[in-house]
Amino acid sequence: MRRSDRLILTVLAALAVATPLRAERTVLAPVPAIDAKPVRKLETAIFAGGCYWGVDGVLSHVKGVHLVSSGFAGGPRGMKVDYDAVSRGDTGYAEAVRVTYDPRVVSYGTLLRIFFSVIADPTTLNYQGPDHGTQYRSALFPLNGEQDKAARAYLAQLGKSGLWRDPVVTRVERFTGFQDADAYHQDFLTKNPRHPYILRWDMPKLVAFRARFPTLYQARPAR
Known part of the structure; x- marks a missing residue:
């Protein structure tokens, strides 16, 4: 095991004991009543759920996930954007991640379940945790029928689950393309496990994922 992997596991263990009150609320979302049938041997999915550091950091530890890239989705097709542009909040783009996964190991529905259990609160409009603006909205970008x-079925199911007092506002949006963020933002949690933002907002999500879905957790993150 590489030194970075050992460090992450050490931090995770410490956080699980020392910082339970610092984490955002997590839930155990229901098993999807309707799942996506695989179309390819390796599938791709796009999720927006606040700062992409945490979304990337959790989903890269899911068994069956081969690659996670941080970037931007949801804005006008053909518009070239970067972190500075999207951070203004007026481009229509959201921080998002692109996940390549093996549907024989983990399904799209299971990724949705993990996403809404420990990563994104579907009831907060245009913000997650400390990050506010349309660029931090929660959204799903389906890539096929x-x-x-x-x-759509899972969002409806979540709305009827009673897990949240407020209505579900996460939207299904038309996919207009995905643009990668620069190298600094890729694998940020893995590279910077002691970063103050990561410790405060994202490591608790990874702790919660490992606790709630132990059979789906892989120690070595996907790249």
């Missing part, structure tokens, strides 16, 4: 059907 199967994902679209599963995403």
Whole structure:
């Protein structure tokens, strides 16, 4: 095991005991009633759920996930953006991640379940945790009809679950393309496990994922 992996596990263990009150609220979302049928041997999914550091940091530890990239989705097709542009909040783009996964190991519906259990609160409009603005909205960007059907059905299922007092506001949005963020933002949690933002907001999500879905947790993150 590499030194960075050992460091992450050490921090996770310490956080699980020392910082339970610092984490955002997590839930155990229901098993999807409708899941997406695989279309390819390796599938791709796009999720927006606040700062992409935490979304990337959790989903890269899911068994069956081969690659996670941080970037931007949801804005006008053809518009070139970067972190500074999206951070203004007026481009229509959101911080998002692109996940490449093996549907024989983990399904799209299971990724949705993990996402809404420990990563994104579907009831907060245009913000997650400390980050506010449309660029931090929660959104799903289906890449085919199967994902679209599963995403819409799951949001409806969450709305009826009683897990949240407020209504579900996460949207299914039309996919207009994905643009990678620069190298500094890729694998940020893995590279910077002691960063103050990571310790405060994102490591608790990874702790919660490991606790709630132990059979789906992989210690070595996907790249």
